[in-house]
Amino acid sequence: MPHLRIALEGIGEHFWLVPDNKPAISIEPDDLELSDDLLDRIEAWSDTFDAILDPVDPKSSQFPTPEAEIVWRAEGHAIAAAIRAELGDEWEVEARF
Incomplete structure (x- = not known):
């Protein structure tokens, strides 16, 4: 099951793909299959931080x-809840902030 972590590690580094037994990898929300409306919300939220x-x-x-x-x-x-809904049950979504 893919694991997405939302954690604030630095400017623009807020989304992480967490493989089993390996370090997390920073990813862009655009790399996920998310709606444009949700991507806009993510961008505004990230910019605020x-x-x-x-x-x-x-x-x-x-x-x-x-x-x-x-x-x-x-x-x-x-x-985070909207991401879970859009990605579906095959993804684990974790929020750390």
Whole structure:
């Protein structure tokens, strides 16, 4: 079963293919068979995170308000659910954020 991980590892590196017993491989959402509408949502969601990420000190990265972070996380979980629905039961989709 293919395993997709959504995890924020750096600017633009948010989607990972996780093979059995091997390191995860960064992939682009465009490489998956997802609808254009979902790809647009993913791009906006990713851009929001990339805009606040401090690549020199990632742990100091912060959203402008706690509410903005709550909204961003909720959209991420909704996106993960939409990806699961579009890819089907033959994929495992994991969200880590």
